[in-house]
Amino acid sequence: MTTPKSARRSWKAYLPILAWGRTYDRDALTNDLVAAVIVTIMLIPQSLAYALLAGLPAEMGLYASILPLVAYAIFGTSRALAVGPVAVISLMTAASVGAVAAQGTAGYVVAAITLAFLSGVFLILMGVFRLGFLANLLSHPIVSGFITASGIIIAASQLKHIFGIQADGHNLLDLLISLISGIAGTNPITLAIGVVSTAFLFWVRKGLKPLLSRAGLRPRLADILAKAGPVAAVAATTLAAWGLDLGAAGVKLVGTVPQGLPPLSLPSFAPDLVLALIGPAALISLIGFVESVSVAQTLAARKRQRIDPDQELIGLGASNVAAAFTGGYPVTGGFARSVVNFDAGAETPAAGAFTAVGLAVATLLLTPLLAFLPQATLAATIIVAVLSLIDFSILKKTWAYSKPDFIAVASTILATLSLGVEIGVSVGVVLSILIHLYRTSKPHxxxxxxxxxxxxxxxxxxxxxxxxxxxxxxxxxxxxxxxxxxxxxxxxxxxxxxxxxxxxxxxxxxxxxxxxxxxxxxxxxxxxxxxxxxxxxxxxxxxxxxxxxxxxxxxxxxxxxxxxxxxxxxxxxxxxxxxxxxxxxxxx
The missing domain is CATH 3.30.750.24 (STAS domain)
Known part of the structure; x- marks a missing residue:
């Protein structure tokens, strides 16, 4: 039986790989492979760090960066977007899963996997029914305010690893109280590792590339080496922890990371757990989609390409479902890794698939070396990454341009800092709708x-x-x-x-x-x-x-x-x- 032509077009629309795959050539392969090597080097420490931020075993960060990249390469429309764990989504995962299970338990891991599955289903349904417009419920100023507040909370949450103390809390006040209470137990060696790593990573971001350029290296090679700065910090501190037996001195290490490919996993369909996570899954999906599509559109515009927001929903949804069945947790398109992927010369989504292969090799061969990696180094990696998200200039801009927008942004920041990320983003959504109703209820x-x-x-x-x-x-x-x-x-x-x-x-x-x-x-x-x-x-x-x-x-x-x-x-x-x-x- 012959399939109608219109139906064939419909199916092809859901598989963008069929479009760019037809024109794939040797030059694109070379560029994608180079980009994959660079992004793989960057993602190894970043994935481990974000998993710890989510309160999960470090290896889950690697698992969430393998098959989801392959799924996005098949279903996504951006040529440069790199999918995986990101800071804000990791923080939201910790807040959501922490409400239903204790950190460090099997139930916590199962809840994170289930959250990824629910987020994936939610995104796919939005894409199939072309509901991408729902992301417009979050105005850009409110998203900026939410990300700024989340960045502050994320940075504060990592200070416990820098000081080597116990601290917890899902809002800034609780975190500060917990940090102050435990500050007396600071481990001096851990603090030294954390401070030196943070300072080094800040210098790498700004100073290493100019230094290498002055030394005569070509700009692209200098940029690649600068991007590999976190790997140097990981290697140096891991070697020091192993050689000096810093674990015996009280320095907290990542510990044994299972060697091997991601395991097959299943989300839980227990009604109580699903009902508890369905709301957070919807919020995580919206936030992740807004962040991802903004990055994808920006990078596509640089090459006069276009993306399909509704198909992006399906691509991100497939990535989250893939994460759920391979021991991962919620993922989305990351700003930093996507920009690195773009700057490294990625031509097609195949670069993401090649990155997945590189990470799979890392899980097979390199994970035994990560056992001596200090958690303070990963905390430094997160702090340096998220501080670039903090942008208080949005308050000044909205105050000068629109007082209602200023009130909404300030309220979102305060709600997120004082009440946590879930309530913060909920406040942002409600305020966006109320501002729209207020403005249009008295039309000019x-x-x-x-x-x-x-x-x-x-x-x-x-x-x-x-x-x-x-x-x-x-x-x-x-x-x-x-x-x-x-x-x-x-x-x-x-x-x-x-x-x-x-x-x-x-x-x-x-x-x-x-x-x-x-x-x-x-x-x-x-x-x-x-x-x-x-x-x-x-x-x-x-x-x-x-x-x-x-x-x-x-x-x-x-x-x-x-x-x-x-x-x-x-x-x-x-x-x-x-x-x-x-x-x-x-x-x-």
């Missing part, structure tokens, strides 16, 4: 007049324009829906009540993209009341989709006035023959 409306010598109509308060006696032209600069329908009614009634000479009210609708049922009922009420007052209601410049909706009702049959194609046509017809223009109004 302007009485407009004709600019002399033109057919253009502008606000009488901003321009010297010509108006017609007995006619009010009211431009509505927002779609009309339940939240602002009553506001429109009150505005029109007040306007007509203060102008007894009015005989025609023309609603100019060039910015109206929607009239919902509530707004339609308000328009009907306005028309009836104006008719009783001897005033006719007219509409102008109504968009096609809005007219289509109005024609499906009897509103146009009962409308006291007319619907005009252009506002100028309305004014010419309603003004009648002969000069009747009033003198231009002074601009205010």
């Amino acid at each position: 409306m302007a009485i407009v007049g004709r600019v002399p010598g033109t057919e253009h109509y502008r606000n009488v308060r901003r321009h010297a324009v010509i108006t017609q006696p007995g006619i009010v032209s009211l431009r509505v600069d927002e779609s009309l829906y339940f939240a602002n329908a009553r506001y429109l009614e009150d505005y029109v009634y007040d306007l007509v009540a203060t102008r007894p000479d009015i005989r025609h009210v023309v609603l100019a609708c060039p910015a109206v993209n929607l009239i919902d049922m509530s707004a339609l009922e308000s328009l009907e009420a306005i028309d009836r009341r104006l008719t009783d007052m001897g005033v006719k209601l007219h509409l102008s410049e109504v968009k096609g989709p809005v007219m289509d909706a109005l024609r499906r009702t009897d509103f146009l049959e009962h409308l006291s006035g007319k619907v005009f194609l252009s506002h100028h046509m309305a004014m010419c017809e309603l003004a009648g023959p002969g000069p009747g223009d009033q003198a231009p109004l002074a601009a205010q």
Whole structure:
């Protein structure tokens, strides 16, 4: 049986690998292999560190960076996005899983795997039903505020490893209290390792590449060596811990990391656990998608490529499901690793698959060497990585541009710092919706007049324009829906009540993209009341989709006035023959 052509196109749309795979050549292979080597070197210490941040065994970070990369290479649309554990998602995982199981137990690991599965299913369903727009519930300023606060919490949570003490807490206050309580037990050797590693990694980020360039190395080789800085810190401190037997001196080490490929694992389908994690899974999915698609779009734009946000949902969903079945935890597209992948010359998602092969080899051959790796080194790696996420300038920008946005950002930061990441992001979502409702509930409306010598109509308060006696032209600069329908009614009634000479009210609708049922009922009420007052209601410049909706009702049959194609046509017809223009109004 032959598959219809449209169906074949539909299936291919879900497998972007079929598109870029047809043109894959030797040059792309070479570039992808080089990028994979660089990203693999970067991901080994980073994956271990993020797993510890999530409160999970270190090897789960490696597991979450192998098969998910392969899944994304098959289903994702970005040529440079590198999928795996990231700081913010790891922190959210710790907060979510910590609420249902104790850290260090088998139940904690199972809950993390289940969280990855639920996140994957949620993302795939969003992609299949093309619900990528739901990510718009999180405005960019609020996401920036949430990531800034999360970065602070992440950095604070790693200080316990720098000092070599016990501390816990999912918000900044609890963490600081716990750190202060245990500061007396600081291990001097651990502190020295942590401080030196942090200082070295900061220097590597800013100073190593210029130094290597001055030494005569080519820019690309200098950049590769600079990116490998964390590996140097890992190697040096691991060697020191092994040679000096620092574990016996109280320095906390990563310990034995299982050698071998990721194991097959199954999420739990226990109803109580699923119900407890479904909400956090939805939040993690939204945050992960927003972070990932922002990076993917930025990198794609640099090469004049494009991504499909809905297919990205499926790609990320498949990656999370893959993580769940191979001993991993929730993943998304990481900013730092994706930029490194892009800068290293990755041409296609195959670079991610090659990176997965490199990490698989590392789990087979290198994990015995990681047993002596100090946790303070991994903590330093996380601190240096997340401090770049902290951006308090968003407060200054929003204060200068929009006070409601400032309130939303500041509230999100404070809620995240004081109450934890889940409540913080929930506050961000709610505030985003409330700000939208607040802004659109009182839409900007302007009485407009004709600019002399033109057919253009502008606000009488901003321009010297010509108006017609007995006619009010009211431009509505927002779609009309339940939240602002009553506001429109009150505005029109007040306007007509203060102008007894009015005989025609023309609603100019060039910015109206929607009239919902509530707004339609308000328009009907306005028309009836104006008719009783001897005033006719007219509409102008109504968009096609809005007219289509109005024609499906009897509103146009009962409308006291007319619907005009252009506002100028309305004014010419309603003004009648002969000069009747009033003198231009002074601009205010």
